[in-house]
Amino acid sequence: MLLVSFGEISCCIFSLDCPSLIFGGLNNGTIVxxxxKENLTCHKNVGNESTNILMRSPTYTTEIHQGHCCKILCSLDEDGEVIVWSVIFKGSSRGRIVENQGLAHWGAVIITINTRISLKKLYPEIDDFKCTDLALSQFDSSHLYISTSYGIIVHCLATGGRTSVKKFLPETQSQANCLExxxxxxxxxxxxxxxxxxxxxxxxxERPLMVLSNKDTIEEKCKIQKIQWSYNRPLLFYTKDISNTIHIWNLKVSDMFPIYSVPxxxxxxxxxxxxVIKSNDDVPEKTYMMIATDKGSVYVHLLDDExxxxxxxxFEEDKKKFLNYINRYV
Structure with a gap:
């Protein structure tokens, strides 16, 4: 299927609780x-006799200037506004959903603002920062971690209240680009x-427990743009730098250099x-890495047994090794 919107999409994510829902953030500040699960007849088929491609329009679009007013980063915008949204389904809305202007005539789900958090009000001591990424733990989604242009990572609660550490400091001042x-x-x-x-x-x-840096990379080409921590190998993670090189780090082997670098x-x-897919037998499922480029190409790589x-x-043995390793720095 082909998902279309009425503006440029800056981010997109599946709902963890309802896999049929996909949320998109647009550069104009709206969320779609x-x-x-909607009936196929509500949407346009743009395929031909040999292909069947369904072009799906949004079931709901927030009004411009009613949520964010600039580029969306997973309901964090660049200016430090965080919005916690509530998803309302037609069956439980008691009539409220029918009156919403952003709802398609065939739609059955909307989102409404639950909580709005201004990071610039929470952190007035950090002057004129821009937000670059937002991360939530799968274990406790009430804790929000936001990276900033000053390198400081701010930590707040979606439910309000105070956190034990309000912000995490970099070793040296440099923009923080991505969190995992x-x-x-x-x-x-x-x-x-x-x-x-x-x-x-x-x-x-608040201070980093440990700092890694690829000593073989020229400084102007070392900017880290993406991080992925392996879901099944606690000592393994991947980074992508500005030179479009993916570096594979395995702390079991080295914490000085990545074990592989793939340009x-x-x-x-x-x-x-x-x-990670849980299987009933003892045979591990295959693991894939998906890479997408700005030219519209998507590559799916099958990872080897290593x-x-x-x-x-x-996994439990590697997890214990990682915790023992990182706890030396606590």
């Missing part, structure tokens, strides 16, 4: 929802910076690992 939550513990965060540093943080300590010709705009899924016993 596509509902893949630890997939097996709510305690740890990875951050990538303009100067090529990769910082490990604990959410209870790409095209400009990479997205790098994602497939999720980087793919492993048995539960091996």
């Amino acid at each position: 929802i596509w509902d893949t 939550m630890c997939p097996f513990s709510p305690q740890y965060i990875l951050a990538g910076f303009d100067n090529g540093n990769i910082n490990f943080y604990s959410r209870v300590i 790409f010709k095209d400009n990479i705009v997205c790098m994602k690992l497939s999720p 980087h793919g899924q492993q048995s539960l016993q091996e």
Whole structure:
């Protein structure tokens, strides 16, 4: 299927609780929802006799200037406005959903603003910063981590209240570009910076526990733009730098250099690992890495046994090794 919108899309994500819903953030500040469970007759088929391509329009679009007013980053905008949204389905709306102007005539789901958080009001001491990324832990989504142009990573609660650490500080001032939550513990965060540093943080300590940097990379080419922590190998993670090189780090082997560096010709705009699939047998499922470029190409790479899924016993052993390793710096 082909998802279309009425503006340029800056980010897109599946709903974790309702997989049929896909949310998109647009550069004009609006959020759109596509509902893949909708009847096919509500949407246009643009295929031919040999292909069947469905062009889906949004089921709901927020009004301009009623939510964000600039580029959306997963409901964080660049100016530091965070919005927590509530999803309302037609069956439980008690008539409110019918009156909403942004709803398509066939639609059955909308979003409404639950909470609005202004980071610039929470952090007046940080002058004129821009936000670059937002991360939430799968273990506790109430904790929000936002990277900024000053390199400071701010930490706040979606539910209000105070956090034990309000902000995490870089080793040296450099823009923080990307965040990655630890997939097996709510305690740890990875951050990538303009100067090529990769910082490990604990959410209870403001200074980085450990800083990695690829010593073989020329400084102007080392800017970290993407990070992915392996879902099944706790000591393994991937970074993508501004020169479109993907670096594979394996802390079991080295914390001085990546074990592999793979250059790409095209400009990479997205790098994602497939999720861990629980299987009833002892045979691990295949693991894939998806890479998308600014030319519209999508590449799906099958990871080998060294980087793919492993048995539960091996995972627990590696997890213990990582925790022992990182706890030396706490």
